[in-house]
Amino acid sequence: MPIKTEDYIKYLTEKVVHYMDTPPEVRKEQRSLHRSAREPWHVRWFGLVPVSVLLWWRQRRRKKEHPHP
Incomplete structure (x- = not known):
């Protein structure tokens, strides 16, 4: 179901207004929390295969x- 143009513009406007109303300190804190919760780059780029190979290699x-004995 496609979004009507008017509804989309209303949604974007609400998002921009919410962003502008949020104090810069809160935005900075939210951004840092989001970054710390992200997965490592090798998982994001290649999935779980590198992680499993790394775990296997360390175990070996x-x-x-x-x-x-």
């Missing part, structure tokens, strides 16, 4: 360093 190295 630990087993080499401390073999079980």
Whole structure:
């Protein structure tokens, strides 16, 4: 269902007004919270494959360093 142009302009206007009414300190704090909650770059770019390979590699190295008797 397509959005009517008038509704879209109204939505954008509300967003801009809300943004302008928010104090700069609050906006800065929200931005920093959003950045800290983001996933690492390799997960965002490539998904879970690099993470799983990294975990596997670390596990492999630990087993080499401390073999079980």
